[in-house]
Amino acid sequence: MTQQLDARLNAFRPDLADSRLARQVKAKTFVEGVKQRIAEPVVDMRGEPRSDSAIATQLLRGQDVLVFERREGFAWVQALDDGYVGYIRDIALESADVALTHHVIAPRTFVYPAADLRFPPVAALSLGSRVAIAGQAQTRGTDYALLENGNAVIRAHITEIRQQADDYASVAESLLHTPYLWGGASAFGIDCSGLVQLSMRMAGKAVLRDSDMQAATIGKQLKANGKLRRGDLVFWRGHVAIMADSENIIHANGASMDVRLEPLHEAVARIGGLYGQPTVMRRP
CATH class of the missing domain: 3.90.1720.10 (endopeptidase domain like (from Nostoc punctiforme))
Incomplete structure (x- = not known):
């Protein structure tokens, strides 16, 4: 029964499994996943809870996951976008309570501590990263979008999540x-x-x-x-x-x-x- 499920897309181990799989797999304990969000720009997801385990995929800032276990610095999660299951560093997680409004449409963009491109960036975000925009500002003719913590990104590098590429x-x-x-x-x-x-x-x-x-x-x-x-x-x-x-x-x-x-x-x-x-x- 367990062998019929792809472990890349279903969270189950002999000791622990997603409660939604209770009738499909055998496990010592079943738990309900807790929704959390990726807080760092890019987070490696691995097949095992070890820093030297191969990267299976990556998650971007703003992607939501279900967390089934947190132990020894790692979280066992399932990405809500595509269902992929693996281990990430648990410090990369934050609450998923804030509604995200925009996503990055430039290949890469910097996050500044304020609305001024002369300031040293505090982070860099990839295409597809999701953020919550709380305001806007302009400095020396450049438009910025302001995050809730006061950080800023170039306004032209983001758009509303509902707006999608044609091709x-x-x-x-x-x-x-x-x-x-x-x-x-x-x-x-x-x-x-x-x-x-x-x-x-x-x-x-x-x-x-x-x-x-x-x-x-x-x-x-x-x-x-x-x-x-x-x-x-x-x-x-x-x-x-x-x-x-x-x-x-x-x-x-x-x-x-x-x-x-x-x-x-x-x-x-x-x-x-x-x-x-x-x-x-x-x-x-």
């Missing part, structure tokens, strides 16, 4: 040359499926995190000889790329170690030696 491929293009990071899901470092997920999230499309999940669930499958167009997805075993047009792809890859635009046929030839030919193509 998710354009969002991906804004991240060209972002460094490749295994498990990365931010504009500071990102992997192939993280690029797809973050870009689609900014366009109002919620998709799962890992490439195998995306290959099984996003949109509709295309015929092997079908003509590709902008926004289509090409999947390999363990990899995914976004079509920029009928011949070129955008993808975060370990060959160039960044988000790169390249001809599809060149990527197929290079990747084929390691992972074989593309396994499926899908249209969101």
Whole structure:
């Protein structure tokens, strides 16, 4: 029974499990998750509660999670955006009581201690981070949005959460040359499926995190000889790329170690030696 559930998307262990899974898994104790929010710019989620455990994914400021356990500096959580389960540092959490109003639409933006770009920044936020805006200010002709604690961000770098990008491929293009990071899901470092997920999230499309999940669930499958167009997805075993047009792809890859635009046929030839030919193509 337990084996039928994907542990990446369901919180269960032999000793502890999400109470919503009480009829599906066996566990010594079942608990109800407590809603909390990510307070830091980027937080690594790991498969085990250890700082040397590999990064499985990342969470951005303003993302909400359910917390099932807090112990020895780590919290066992499930992200509400995509259901991903893992361990994060518990100091990265805060209350989820404040209503978030805006999200970052620039690839990266600074947080200043006040509305003045000459002040040293106190943090940097990634595309997709969510904040609560309490006011606005202008200094020397530059418009700022004010956070509740008095910090400020450039007004042009955010927009209301309800406002979404028209073309998710354009969002991906804004991240060209972002460094490749295994498990990365931010504009500071990102992997192939993280690029797809973050870009689609900014366009109002919620998709799962890992490439195998995306290959099984996003949109509709295309015929092997079908003509590709902008926004289509090409999947390999363990990899995914976004079509920029009928011949070129955008993808975060370990060959160039960044988000790169390249001809599809060149990527197929290079990747084929390691992972074989593309396994499926899908249209969101």
